[in-house]
Amino acid sequence: MQVFNTKSGNKEELITIEPGTVKAYICGPTVYDYCHVGHARTYINFDVFRRYLEALGYSFVHVQNFTDIDDKITQRASAQGELPRKVADFFIGEYFKDMDKLNVKRATVYTRVSEFVPKIAEATARLLEEGFAYRSGRAIYFDVQKVGGFGELVSEIEDMVTDKIETGIKKGPFDFTLWMEGKNGEETWDTPMGRGRPGWHIQCVVMSTDSLGPEFDVHWGGIDLIYPHHECEAAISKALFGKPFVRYWIHNNFVLMNGDKMSKSSGQPVYIRNVLKRFSGSVLRTFLLSRHYREKIEYSDDGLESAEKSLQMLKSGAKIAMRNRGTRQMSAYVKDYADMFFGSLDDDLSTGEALAIAERLAWEMTKERNKDFTGAWRIFEAVEGILGIRL
Numbered sequence: 001m002q003v004f005n006t007k008s009g010n011k012e013e014l015i016t017i018e019p020g021t022v023k024a025y026i027c028g029p030t031v032y033d034y035c036h037v038g039h040a041r042t043y044i045n046f047d048v049f050r051r052y053l054e055a056l057g058y059s060f061v062h063v064q065n066f067t068d069i070d071d072k073i074t075q076r077a078s079a080q081g082e083l084p085r086k087v088a089d090f091f092i093g094e095y096f097k098d099m100d101k102l103n104v105k106r107a108t109v110y111t112r113v114s115e116f117v118p119k120i121a122e123a124t125a126r127l128l129e130e131g132f133a134y135r136s137g138r139a140i141y142f143d144v145q146k147v148g149g150f151g152e153l154v155s156e157i158e159d160m161v162t163d164k165i166e167t168g169i170k171k172g173p174f175d176f177t178l179w180m181e182g183k184n185g186e187e188t189w190d191t192p193m194g195r196g197r198p199g200w201h202i203q204c205v206v207m208s209t210d211s212l213g214p215e216f217d218v219h220w221g222g223i224d225l226i227y228p229h230h231e232c233e234a235a236i237s238k239a240l241f242g243k244p245f246v247r248y249w250i251h252n253n254f255v256l257m258n259g260d261k262m263s264k265s266s267g268q269p270v271y272i273r274n275v276l277k278r279f280s281g282s283v284l285r286t287f288l289l290s291r292h293y294r295e296k297i298e299y300s301d302d303g304l305e306s307a308e309k310s311l312q313m314l315k316s317g318a319k320i321a322m323r324n325r326g327t328r329q330m331s332a333y334v335k336d337y338a339d340m341f342f343g344s345l346d347d348d349l350s351t352g353e354a355l356a357i358a359e360r361l362a363w364e365m366t367k368e369r370n371k372d373f374t375g376a377w378r379i380f381e382a383v384e385g386i387l388g389i390r391l
């Protein structure tokens with residue numbers, strides 16, 4: 001299939017390192033709150049990507065982390081008078097409840113930062129020893145100057161300098177924290193470098209490569225993770241392994257709410273569980289997949305209601321099509337639809353197009369009596385199996 005690679009800025013044919021296997025990592029949630037519709041979009045699109053490749057016959061290794069060490073978790077824990085670990089455990093449980101309702105397949109491997117601290121500390125110590133990192137103030141920083149090619153995901157990297165160089169602390173504006181001494185109330189770990197906790201970017205490098213090896217096929221995340229998170233991950237990985245790290249960087253766009261990015265930090269997120277009080281998981285899936293993953297999508301009640309109508313139409317079509325489920329034949333008329341449907345998915349996962357094609361076929365099936373719809377069941381089966389929309 002063709003995928004848009006953030007690294008090249010182009011659509012490219014997906015060619016995996018190991019034929020027949022896709023090794024992929026997706027940045028998981030920071031578990032200090034319930035997941036909102038923006039999270040749902042990321043995990044649903046990745047889920048369709050996985051289901052499509054599995055349908056093509058690939059075996060798909062899906063590794064996903066939980067960021068369970070973070071300031072926001074510590075804050076929530078101290079506000080609730082609980083241990084950070086307890087807060088993280090609770091929201092990991094809630095994450096699974098939400099994703100199960102959205103029919104998102106479980107990852108092959110889930111990792112938790114808290115279980116990787118010794119390995120992260122070991123990698124940090126090695127970077128320090130090999131001169132890729134330096135100690136300054138209360139932290140250890142990655143020295144971006146020491147690896148070539150910083151800015152492989154962001155073309156105008158100079159424009160990304162938003163924070164001023166903390167005089168006497170960081171050597172360069174792009175240097176970032178690998179390790180820090182803990183503040184009061186934070187969880188810290190004893191290591192040969194002293195008591196402290198890991199920075200964000202190195203966590204994902206250590207967790208992804210631990211399961212997938214130093215080079216793997218796909219790294220997925222929301223578009224807001226391109227810089228600094230993924231750019232810094234790439235730099236760390238190059239320093240640690242001297243290899244290119246990831247072949248295809250894939251990023252999905254935001255869910256907007258009244259024109260602004262939906263996130264916990266930028267206003268009122270709409271939690272998945274609140275949407276599911278009024279609409280089914282399949283309606284939310286249909287809504288989120290109605291737009292291409294690289295485009296923005298505006299969240300609204302109207303959008304969900306129209307997705308509900310689309311879903312009704314798909315169900316009507318499926319009901320008729322399933323009467324001759326299992327038929328091997330496919331009429332020429334249906335084959336045109338099948339080519340368009342699968343062709344859309346093959347073209348950088350154009351789920352919006354694929355859905356529109358399936359809906360159009362469903363509509364025809366409910367209206368037209370004289371056409372030959374033999375074999376249409378296969379398209380509706382793919383709506384269920386690949387798009388993950390229960391009909």
Ligand SMILES: [Zn+2]
Pocket residue numbers: 026027028204229
């Ligand atoms: Zn990450």
